[in-house]
Amino acid sequence: MHDVLVSARGLEVHFPTGGRGVRKKAGGVLRAVDGVDLDIRRGETLGLVGESGCGKSTLGNALLRLVPATGGSISFDGTDITGLDGRRLKELRRRAGMVFQDPFASLDPRRTVAQTVGEPLEVHGLRKGREKAARIGELLELVGLDAGVAARYPHEFSGGQRQRVGIARALAGEPDFLVCDEAIASLDVSVQAQVLNLLRRLQDRLGLTLLFISHDLSAVRYIADRIAVMYLGRIVEIGPAAAVGSDPQMPYTQALLSAVPVPHPALERERQRTVLTGDVPSPSAVPSGCRFRTRCPYVFEPCDDVDPALQPVGAPGQQAACHLHGVVGTPVTRTPEGVTAEP
Numbered sequence: 001m002h003d004v005l006v007s008a009r010g011l012e013v014h015f016p017t018g019g020r021g022v023r024k025k026a027g028g029v030l031r032a033v034d035g036v037d038l039d040i041r042r043g044e045t046l047g048l049v050g051e052s053g054c055g056k057s058t059l060g061n062a063l064l065r066l067v068p069a070t071g072g073s074i075s076f077d078g079t080d081i082t083g084l085d086g087r088r089l090k091e092l093r094r095r096a097g098m099v100f101q102d103p104f105a106s107l108d109p110r111r112t113v114a115q116t117v118g119e120p121l122e123v124h125g126l127r128k129g130r131e132k133a134a135r136i137g138e139l140l141e142l143v144g145l146d147a148g149v150a151a152r153y154p155h156e157f158s159g160g161q162r163q164r165v166g167i168a169r170a171l172a173g174e175p176d177f178l179v180c181d182e183a184i185a186s187l188d189v190s191v192q193a194q195v196l197n198l199l200r201r202l203q204d205r206l207g208l209t210l211l212f213i214s215h216d217l218s219a220v221r222y223i224a225d226r227i228a229v230m231y232l233g234r235i236v237e238i239g240p241a242a243a244v245g246s247d248p249q250m251p252y253t254q255a256l257l258s259a260v261p262v263p264h265p266a267l268e269r270e271r272q273r274t275v276l277t278g279d280v281p282s283p284s285a286v287p288s289g290c291r292f293r294t295r296c297p298y299v300f301e302p303c304d305d306v307d308p309a310l311q312p313v314g315a316p317g318q319q320a321a322c323h324l325h326g327v328v329g330t331p332v333t334r335t336p337e338g339v340t341a342e343p
């Protein structure tokens, strides 16, 4: 048994689309998150990957109760938080926070670093006066900034430094859980590694649990203990980072991996086999059966009608949602040319 900090069961976030007002009836539904079961273990970094539009941000926001779930449930540290409000929701806000993608957009240009980092201390009544100033200095040093920068404004900083300010703010309430949503995506490549290393160090030192969301599988492989792969609102593969990142069992993950060059001839051959073509279908028209079937090079008979569930496959702890692994009870051999049942 693992100690689970955050979990989702049958989680759905559906947005109404189309018709507005009197024409509301004409509208459909956009399935941004569409039946997610997920356990995030205490102290782990779970990487969440998938192409843009697959629902990663919506899932991260829903776990933090920043967007409402339209179905299913979420629990945090053993408590159902799906309908939490008032004082207890405020306490959740302290214990579970977000590091945003764009440090330029997420920091208020008119507020000093001290005001930005200190705000959660005020909101949650954690420190006042001299103690607050000392704590702000401590938080800045924790993220590798000089305590002396507290009086400065965001425009005086580089992108990497601003992201450090964002992280200091996220840490102010001494959270247990942080969602980092594309937290390095808008930074220069050289700075990305520094921020990844900072997050790793902080996680170690503070015992944080992280959900690290990124469209970049190589960054996720570097930082995560486990990787979850999301496609059209669903987790389609999950498992230890080494397994998912080097021996994925779901064709979608193989395709994502094929976009990442690997310095190994055998893996390089494998890499070139699965190339992702076309765009992600609209989440307001999710394909029947397996939602990946419209782009899958291995599509075969059950994929049109039967929605595959996650099942144990590959390495210990690895799960994939794919009929190739024998929902129909027959082991199969897969090649890009087609799929044949083994005798």
Ligand SMILES: Nc1ncnc2c1ncn2[C@@H]1O[C@H](COP(=O)(O)OP(=O)(O)O)[C@@H](O)[C@H]1O
Binding pocket: 015, 030, 031, 032, 050, 051, 052, 053, 054, 055, 056, 057, 058, 059, 283
């Ligand atoms: N507030 C919203 N209202 C309507 N549709 C939304 C909203 N937020 C996200 N979406 C849609 O949900 C889908 C998933 O988006 P998102 O969670 O941002 O994906 P990702 O982070 O993986 O790129 C997209 O089609 C997006 O347009």
Ligand SMILES: [Mg+2]
Binding pocket: 056, 057, 058, 181, 182
């Ligand atoms: Mg996103």
